[in-house]
Amino acid sequence: MQLESMYQDIILDHYRNPHHKGLRDPFDAEVHHVNPVCGDEVTLRVSLKDVNGEPVVEDVSYDSLGCSISQASASVMSDLVIGKPVAEAMTISQAFLELMQSKGEGQPDEGLLEDAVAFVGVSKYPARIKCALLGWMAWKDATAQAMEVAQ
Amino acid sequence: MSSVHLDVEAVRADFPALARTVRNDKPLIYLDSGATSQKPVQVLDAVRSAYEQHNAAAHRGTHLLGEEATDLYEGARAKVAAFLAARPDEVVFTKNATEAVNLVAYALSAPGRLQVRAGDEVLITEMEHHANLVPWQQLCERTGATLRWLDVTPEGRLDLDDLDNMITGRTRIVAVTHQSNVTGTVPPVAEIARVAHEKGALVLADGAQSVPHQPVDVTALGADFLVFSSHKMLGPYGIGVLFGRAELLEAMPPFLTGGSMIEVVRMEGSTFLPPPQRFEPGVPAIAEAAGLAAAVDYLTALGMDNVAAHEESLTAHALDALREIDGVRILGPDTTKDRGGAVAFEVDGVHPHDVGQVLDELGIAVRTGHHCAWPLHRALGVQASTRASFYVYNTHDEVDALADGIRYAQRFFGTG
Numbered sequence: 335m336q337l338e339s340m341y342q343d344i345i346l347d348h349y350r351n352p353h354h355k356g357l358r359d360p361f362d363a364e365v366h367h368v369n370p371v372c373g374d375e376v377t378l379r380v381s382l383k384d385v386n387g388e389p390v391v392e393d394v395s396y397d398s399l400g401c402s403i404s405q406a407s408a409s410v411m412s413d414l415v416i417g418k419p420v421a422e423a424m425t426i427s428q429a430f431l432e433l434m435q436s437k438g439e440g441q442p443d444e445g446l447l448e449d450a451v452a453f454v455g456v457s458k459y460p461a462r463i464k465c466a467l468l469g470w471m472a473w474k475d476a477t478a479q480a481m482e483v484a485q
Numbered sequence: 486m487s488s489v490h491l492d493v494e495a496v497r498a499d500f501p502a503l504a505r506t507v508r509n510d511k512p513l514i515y516l517d518s519g520a521t522s523q524k525p526v527q528v529l530d531a532v533r534s535a536y537e538q539h540n541a542a543a544h545r546g547t548h549l550l551g552e553e554a555t556d557l558y559e560g561a562r563a564k565v566a567a568f569l570a571a572r573p574d575e576v577v578f579t580k581n582a583t584e585a586v587n588l589v590a591y592a593l594s595a596p597g598r599l600q601v602r603a604g605d606e607v608l609i610t611e612m613e614h615h616a617n618l619v620p621w622q623q624l625c626e627r628t629g630a631t632l633r634w635l636d637v638t639p640e641g642r643l644d645l646d647d648l649d650n651m652i653t654g655r656t657r658i659v660a661v662t663h664q665s666n667v668t669g670t671v672p673p674v675a676e677i678a679r680v681a682h683e684k685g686a687l688v689l690a691d692g693a694q695s696v697p698h699q700p701v702d703v704t705a706l707g708a709d710f711l712v713f714s715s716h717k718m719l720g721p722y723g724i725g726v727l728f729g730r731a732e733l734l735e736a737m738p739p740f741l742t743g744g745s746m747i748e749v750v751r752m753e754g755s756t757f758l759p760p761p762q763r764f765e766p767g768v769p770a771i772a773e774a775a776g777l778a779a780a781v782d783y784l785t786a787l788g789m790d791n792v793a794a795h796e797e798s799l800t801a802h803a804l805d806a807l808r809e810i811d812g813v814r815i816l817g818p819d820t821t822k823d824r825g826g827a828v829a830f831e832v833d834g835v836h837p838h839d840v841g842q843v844l845d846e847l848g849i850a851v852r853t854g855h856h857c858a859w860p861l862h863r864a865l866g867v868q869a870s871t872r873a874s875f876y877v878y879n880t881h882d883e884v885d886a887l888a889d890g891i892r893y894a895q896r897f898f899g900t901g
């Protein structure tokens with residue numbers, strides 16, 4: 335069985351006990367993303383702060399309906415980006431996107447992606463990649479909007 | 486629970502896909518025929534033979550191959566017509582059921598006797614597949630007509646209590662599914678059509694999930710239009726059918742235009758052929774039509790009553806088996822009365838995507854998501870569901886494997 339390679343314990347743990355879930359104030363941008371194939375959805379808020387002229391992710395909060403992969407991925411994503419400079423968080427986001435496009439062959443940088451390396455098994459299943467990316471794409475979109483507001 | 490008059494093992498032997506293995510070297514258990522059916526060798530042979538022996542553009546050419554291609558194509562039309570107890574000139578080949586609905590919705594917004602105008606009403610239902618829903622929303626946006634819809638009851642039936650008021654003197658067309666692709670519900674189309682016709686409204690029935698699975702006689706059905714797709718009834722992709730009553734097709738302007746559908750073309754303007762050619766521009770899908778004809782022959786040889794009885798027996802078994810599992814909720818009717826072989830369900834605490842993933846690991850192919858029926862899911866209070874759908878080649882053992890697979894998913898996610 336390959337189920338365990340997709341549903342690693344890290345993923346199931348995040349699914350059962352998602353981090354940073356629930357919408358919080360204040361926020362600089364809010365987005366609503368939907369996976370049109372299955373109807374899974376996420377509402378996500380981003381709050382940025384300025385640290386010595388550099389934008390930093392102060393908070394990410396979200397409310398979502400979806401499968402274990404999309405829920406766990408949003409949880410892992412929020413862990414990874416909160417507190418990081420936006421530029422660094424975008425680098426992590428890009429690394430995760432590349433991992434998802436790796437068809438199971440990715441050699442993820444654990445130092446960069448931390449718990450998100452657990453999703454390498456998901457990249458073997460094309461139908462589930464969108465699930466894993468739902469929260470990340472929402473964060474990227476919300477952050478871009480927040481940056482525009484800031485400017 | 487034996488199936489009457491249908492030798493499933495003999496049927497299965499005709500379907501090459503059913504002999505292959507899938508993940509973990511498991512045999513394929515294909516429970517997704519509602520999305521598309523598998524294809525028997527008879528259909529594959531017919532398509533191949535059309536390309537190998539009779540490949541030419543139909544309705545053109547003065548050569549033998551052209552004549553043979555035309556015979557194949559028009560022969561397919563005659564077969565489909567006989568299958569529905571319709572006339573050949575009432576059968577229009579389209580790309581699929583979706584295009585057929587769009588064809589009618591377009592014709593109803595174009596100038597002519599049937600034109601829908603601002604203030605008119607279009608009645609659909611909350612149960613529809615997006616293919617029989619979005620085109621009507623678009624028609625209303627184009628024309629200023631009002632879209633109304635029949636609600637779905639918590640049991641997954643159409644709420645017909647108010648039918649007499651919902652169909653008004655302003656209703657121009659009622660578009661309704663003949664079998665839900667999610668709940669399997671078979672609405673009383675003949676009864677709806679009777680009320681609609683009393684008030685002067687037309688009726689379009691979406692037969693995508695009914696024509697493959699039960700005997701359908703267009704006169705008994707009472708609908709003015711019936712649409713369906715070949716690929717859900719053992720045939721090839723890329724061809725579908727619009728049945729329309731002759732006098733209505735005659736009154737309808739063309740939808741897609743170009744070659745093959747014209748009578749005379751001058752620079753100033755053109756005139757068009759009578760139906761069904763008026764609605765079939767371009768070189769038609771000849772091999773696909775030949776494949777569809779072979780599918781119709783295959784189903785006719787099995788007997789549509791036998792097909793329906795076999796599926797009813799599988800559905801009864803599935804409803805019983807799923808009811809026994811704690812934490813599983815069946816969407817829609819929980820008996821086989823007025824219900825076909827699509828069984829959608831929820832598993833407490835396990836998202837449909839995750840149910841589908843676990844079943845896939847066991848070799849069981851199901852559909853997950855909203856199955857292109859988002860409003861219906863909303864009406865039933867669920868985000869998404871898992872759907873098993875049955876056809877001529879499915880067995881009772883496969884139904885048991887589905888139930889075992891659901892239990893396995895519950896254990897895997899710690900909910901069972």
